[in-house]
Amino acid sequence: MHRIPIYQVDAFASRLFAGNPAAVMLLDRFLGDSLLRDIAAENNLAETAFLVPDGERYRLRWFTPTTEVPLCGHATLASAAVVMERLEPGRTEVIFESASGPLAVRRTQTGYVMNFPSRPSAPTRPPPNLAEALGAVPVEVLTDTFNYIAVLKDAQTVRALSPDIAAIARMDRVGVVVTAPGDASYDFVSRYFAPAKGIPEDPVTGGAHCALTPYWAARLNKTAFFAFQASRRGGELVCRLVDGRVELEGACVFYLEGKVTI
Structure with missing residues (x-):
């Protein structure tokens, strides 16, 4: 015992x-x-x-x-x-x-x-039915070793998503990160859906921000960010790109x- x-x-x-x-x-x-x-x-x-x-x-x-x-x-x-x-x-x-x-x-x-280790991502062709599963058309889709990253047009679209979780579970990555430029005081916002790992929506995800930080660093030409994961519970993170790793x-x-x- x-x-x-x-x-x-x-x-x-x-x-x-x-x-x-x-x-x-x-x-x-x-x-x-x-x-x-x-x-x-x-x-x-x-x-x-x-x-x-x-x-x-x-x-x-x-x-x-x-x-x-x-x-x-x-x-x-x-x-x-x-x-x-x-x-x-x-x-x-x-x-x-x-x-x-x-x-x-x-x-x-x-x-x-x-x-933490950084997770660089690269542009990719959207997987079949990604837009239908999310209920929104990404302006860009990337992938890293684990997830698809769907970049949406604005923070409100990210916040309002009500995706088809079963459809996301059938994709060939363990999860889908969605992100957009931030609103209010945030540099960017995100959400993370990983039903293949038993997590329909993760409230706040450090691993996802290991990919989001280098992505937004290249987009915004800066290395420090105030980020918000817009789940129902919600969570704030300070993210930094430091010597090729993510704080x-x-x-x-x-x-x-x-x-x-x-």
Whole structure:
């Protein structure tokens, strides 16, 4: 029987019930993959992060309710908050060893800054039925290793989308990022649909911004951005392109702390 500490944290949020909730679970070793998937499915959040201490660092894996993923921004942010606010209070930096390499996170006065790999994208021919699935005609379509990126004409179109999730699930990429020039104080806005990973719409997505940051850097001729992911919960991110990598900055709010018996 295992008694596993669990934390549920709203990431990329400065108040409860905003941003993207992630579960963070502390283990002394990784359990079997099928059990980790079952735990993540039981948590029923976009991602569950599993942490294992490794000297001064932590090993980190992320699972959606259906599969393991190679990178997850909001659950990494939540994991950093757990390490620096609960496990090792007063610590100001941590490095996570992950499938995407070492990921450094440092604490700031208002939140945390993550250093992530960049995901360059390239223009591509729109996949069949993309416009019909989204309910909007993209002005440009790009792809990276994981997702299609559909650039729409304006922020209001992004905010108003009500896509055909089943049609998106049938595409030959795990997800579709939609984006447009920002409104209000935002440089750009976005949304992310990934039903193939068990996430119809992700509230706030760090991995998507690893592709959006270099894209908008080339479009807007700047390297720092204030971005908004326009899901129902919504989330704000500061994004920077630094030495070929992407910095993502945001805050966290703790919602739940307890133990799971397995």
